[in-house]
Amino acid sequence: MVAGSAFRASRALLGISAMGILIGILRAAEGRELKFVNLIYRHGDRSPINGYPTDPYTEKDWSQGYGQLTQVGMRQHYKLGQYLRRRYKDFLNSSYEREEIYVRSTDIDRTLMSAQSDLAGLYPPHGRQIFNPDLKWQPIPVHTVPVKDEKFLKFPIPNCPRYEKLLEESRNSKTVQDKVKESQALLDMVSEKTKLKVTFENVWKLYDTILCEKIHNFSLPAWVTPEVMARLQELNELGIEALFSLRERRMKSRLQGGVLLKQILQNIAQVVNGTNSTHKFIMYSAHDTTLIALQVALNIYNGIIPPYASCHMFELYQEDDGSFTLDMYFRNDSSSDVHLLTLPSCTEHCPLQNFIQDTQDLISDNRDEECKLSKDRNQREAILIAAFCVCLLLVILLLITLCCCWNRKTQHQRVPSDIEELP
Incomplete structure (x- = not known):
């Protein structure tokens, strides 16, 4: 009887402990707050960039010509926008608010159109935002710069x-x-x-x-x-x-993908420091090489070229103790959920300071200067060229000297003729 009571008491204590642990977990989960999202995605399905001389098809076989977003690509990004709406329904306003979101694209038709398709799925108009009852769409700004001025979304970045x-x-x-x-x-x-x-x-x-x-x-x-x-x-x-x-x-990452990573970390720093009190969601519409350059820099690239409309997400959280953590997710298919990405040196919910510390050698403070070939390398090449020229000159001089010596020796050993013997 006593043993039974002890057993029941132990079970009760275990139940209380388990309940306490569960409550602690729930409180921790409640205390974890999403503060900022920065995502980068590849444009949707497109036509070829170009043909080849014997190609049985020409540019006219593609509805908008070469390098353009297809209707398949439009649907892919519309679905991605709908997915983002579901994922961030408790983070973003249900209606478009210009202070909340900033969208930037490379200045290329297919990325601009992908961003617009994505936004159509993310922000279907409601109430006063409906300007045409027959059109479930509203215009939302997509920012860009000329290709020649693009600094961090199109790779490889030239002139380095x-x-x-x-x-x-x-x-x-x-x-x-x-x-x-x-x-x-x-x-x-x-x-x-x-x-x-x-x-x-x-x-x-x-x-x-x-x-x-x-x-x-x-x-x-x-x-x-x-x-x-x-x-x-x-x-x-x-x-x-x-x-x-x-x-x-x-080093390649410092000169390429690290440039985009630097911009993302600057966006995050503005949120953490309170200097960006408006934008809580930034989207970059770009290319497969954009994602590859970024993921190679982070040492998480799996060698598979990111498919159309694939999306890399950075989510900044503030924990219940006030600290910040950074989660990364990748959605590589328009019909699937995301999967977690972690730095080789970090885990899920990576402390922001650890993330910054682990990636600091990928960030260049002066890329333009680093893009220059080092003076030491130039000097070494100049020295090697000079040394080669000197060696070549010495060889030529040696050959000339040997030829002269050979001629003199031949003249001294020659038997004089009868005419040379005359007084």
């Missing part, structure tokens, strides 16, 4: 000699050269079939064209077999690796 030098070294690396040598017969074959000189540097253009045609169920030429497509894909993926990660990944 140091990066271009690293890229050249990557393309000349043994990894790439071995792959090119192994694939030379393939490159020669597709060059002959397409009447286009296909190289490692431009193979992505051909692969992109064929892939877009395949996605849209166009009949492909007989030479485009599954094996050919697989091998072109391998070359395309290696080309991406050469751009951002193959050799000197961290």
